[in-house]
Amino acid sequence: MVKDIQDLKTIAAQLPDTPGVYIMKDNGGDIIYVGKALSLKKRVSSYFNANKDTKTRFLVSHIEDIEFIPTRNEYEALVLENNLIKKWKPRYNINLKDGKSYPVIRITNEAYPRVFRTRRIIQDGSEYYGPFPSTGSLDEYLELINRTFPLRKCKGPLKKRSAPCLYHHIGRCDAPCTGKVSAEDYARQVAKVRALLTGKTKPLLKELTVSMKEASAALEFEKAARVRDTIEAIKVVGKEQEVQDFIEDERDYIAFGTEDEFVTFSVFQMRGGKLVGRELYATRSAEEEAAGLLQFLMQYYSSDRKPPEKIYLQIPVDQDLIGAYFQEQKFGKPVFIVPERGRHASVLRMSRENAWFDVQKRKKQADNVEAIRELKLALGLDRLPRRIEGFDIAQLAGTHTVAAMVSFYNGVPDKKNYRHFNIKSLKGRIDDFEAVREAVARRYTRILNEGLERPDLILIDGGKGQVSAAVEILSALGMGDIPLVGLAKREEELFLPGESDPLTLDHTHPGLRVLIWVRDEAHRFGTSFNRQHRKNDIKFSVLENIPGIGPQRSSELLKLFGSLEALAASTPEVISQKASIPLSLAGAVAEEVTAYQSRLGKPS
Numbered sequence: 254m255v256k257d258i259q260d261l262k263t264i265a266a267q268l269p270d271t272p273g274v275y276i277m278k279d280n281g282g283d284i285i286y287v288g289k290a291l292s293l294k295k296r297v298s299s300y301f302n303a304n305k306d307t308k309t310r311f312l313v314s315h316i317e318d319i320e321f322i323p324t325r326n327e328y329e330a331l332v333l334e335n336n337l338i339k340k341w342k343p344r345y346n347i348n349l350k351d352g353k354s355y356p357v358i359r360i361t362n363e364a365y366p367r368v369f370r371t372r373r374i375i376q377d378g379s380e381y382y383g384p385f386p387s388t389g390s391l392d393e394y395l396e397l398i399n400r401t402f403p404l405r406k407c408k409g410p411l412k413k414r415s416a417p418c419l420y421h422h423i424g425r426c427d428a429p430c431t432g433k434v435s436a437e438d439y440a441r442q443v444a445k446v447r448a449l450l451t452g453k454t455k456p457l458l459k460e461l462t463v464s465m466k467e468a469s470a471a472l473e474f475e476k477a478a479r480v481r482d483t484i485e486a487i488k489v490v491g492k493e494q495e496v497q498d499f500i501e502d503e504r505d506y507i508a509f510g511t512e513d514e515f516v517t518f519s520v521f522q523m524r525g526g527k528l529v530g531r532e533l534y535a536t537r538s539a540e541e542e543a544a545g546l547l548q549f550l551m552q553y554y555s556s557d558r559k560p561p562e563k564i565y566l567q568i569p570v571d572q573d574l575i576g577a578y579f580q581e582q583k584f585g586k587p588v589f590i591v592p593e594r595g596r597h598a599s600v601l602r603m604s605r606e607n608a609w610f611d612v613q614k615r616k617k618q619a620d621n622v623e624a625i626r627e628l629k630l631a632l633g634l635d636r637l638p639r640r641i642e643g644f645d646i647a648q649l650a651g652t653h654t655v656a657a658m659v660s661f662y663n664g665v666p667d668k669k670n671y672r673h674f675n676i677k678s679l680k681g682r683i684d685d686f687e688a689v690r691e692a693v694a695r696r697y698t699r700i701l702n703e704g705l706e707r708p709d710l711i712l713i714d715g716g717k718g719q720v721s722a723a724v725e726i727l728s729a730l731g732m733g734d735i736p737l738v739g740l741a742k743r744e745e746e747l748f749l750p751g752e753s754d755p756l757t758l759d760h761t762h763p764g765l766r767v768l769i770w771v772r773d774e775a776h777r778f779g780t781s782f783n784r785q786h787r788k789n790d791i792k793f794s795v796l797e798n799i800p801g802i803g804p805q806r807s808s809e810l811l812k813l814f815g816s817l818e819a820l821a822a823s824t825p826e827v828i829s830q831k832a833s834i835p836l837s838l839a840g841a842v843a844e845e846v847t848a849y850q851s852r853l854g855k856p857s
Contacts, residue, residue: 273290521604534549644656
């Protein structure tokens with residue numbers, strides 16, 4: 254039983270008004286927090302004042318006893334606090350055990366360089382680019398680079414070949430291995446990649462715009478559309494890339510994000526004008542911001558990792574204390590700077606965004622663990638539904654029917670385990686039940702055959718019919734013991750196998766919110782896959798390139814007329830009347846499909 258708050262106030266009031274270290278313990282006698290103070294009495298008493306923040310109230314709720322060690326001055330208290338934290342690793346002090354490096358983009362130091370993501374910084378003259386607001390934006394850059402610049406993908410030193418690989422045949426590599434591109438031309442492509450990664454994209458955009466116009470004038474509409482998409486992608490990713498500087502001094506940028514007891518520190522290491530490392534340290538702490546940052550600096554820098562010349566910080570720290578500590582440890586005397594504006598403030602802001610993003614992710618994951626506990630109770634499950642697999646069927650007028658399966662673990666997406674399926678059994682028919690049967694059969698046959706991890710819960714987007722279709726397959730596979738639930742969109746009702754009436758939860762129920770997230774993510778993933786198929790279908794591409802004709806209208810036109818040939822043979826008046834579209838738009842359709850048929854050499 255934790256002591257009454259009045260008992261703790263009495264203990265605090267009896268502490269000396271001198272420097273020292275205070276040690277807080279829980280009801281099991283474990284040390285949960287160590288702090289330093291210029292005045293033990295005033296500092297410890299402040300924990301029990303009214304209107305304290307959430308993390309302080311949380312810490313206080315676990316305190317059973319308070320001990321102290323007096324010191325001669327605040328610096329001795331700082332050093333003792335640091336030593337005790339390293340020795341005991343209290344739950345609510347800064348602990349750097351969770352540090353991890355994040356990937357960056359590397360351009361290798363070779364005659365024909367490669368571009369790829371890596372976590373290893375190798376000092377061999379290679380170039381490293383970042384920081385990025387998130388790993389998602391890094392992947393967007395790599396996808397854009399791979400799509401736009403035909404650089405080699407093979408690993409290791411370039412080897413001479415007699416014939417190029419598949420990447421050359423699909424336009425993704427200029428095949429320097431076979432001498433199909435000179436070193437100078439290849440270097441020009443690499444220079445464009447550097448321009449993209451450093452935000453210097455105006456000349457590149459100008460060149461692509463000229464290429465798009467030339468393709469359009471030559472009636473190469475598909476090529477023009479691809480170049481247009483590349484231009485838009487460059488503009489989008491360019492908005493996320495901060496301005497890079499090339500100042501030669503050594504510097505670190507240290508920022509943090511915090512909410513409740515969750516804290517993440519973010520460090521960007523710049524050496525010679527380039528990013529050489531990016532690290533996140535996730536911990537839980539009841540520290541005030543300045544005290545927590547001071548603890549972080551003392552733990553982060555060591556004889557193996559000495560501080561650089563300059564350290565840019567999010568907030569000020571006591572420079573006398575940290576400076577004295579660094580000098581005693583023979584770390585030198587770096588300059589601590591809190592920039593208010595300019596490029597240093599910009600990089601520090603990005604470092605802070607990285608930390609804040611990590612805090613939000615961790616807090617959401619912690620919240621969602623509680624949500625799946627609520628879901629277990631609501632559905633009457635025997636075990637916690639840590640692994641949830643959700644299915645959605647996507648199609649447009651019966652074309653390109655696909656199934657998407659997403660995987661969530663502890664209530665958050667586990668994207669490496671997402672899967673999609675081309676539905677082969679329908680042959681143009683619209684039958685969601687049969688599509689569910691095929692997707693579930695293919696997924697869980699594989700799990701059965703390969704001995705893969707089974708989910709704790711399966712979510713089907715739909716009602717009784719879709720649930721029955723999935724149960725039918727699972728039972729046939731001997732996997733009917735896996736819990737399954739359907740989620741209908743209109744009222745967010747839950748359909749359980751064997752139950753005639755749906756289960757209705759309050760829309761604010763944490764467990765329901767997780768299921769809605771799974772369902773919506775499956776829908777997004779499935780729709781994206783379906784759209785990708787339609788882009789690859791020339792019939793849809795021809796129609797969707799016409800202003801005013803989107804996915805829905807192109808599907809309706811093909812359904813009404815049956816083929817592009819039939820559309821080309823129809824007059825604008827017939828198209829307008831049959832498809833219920835304006836005559837001017839029908840004229841544009843007739844003109845485009847007729848031109849397309851002519852390019853193919855077919856009579857209209």
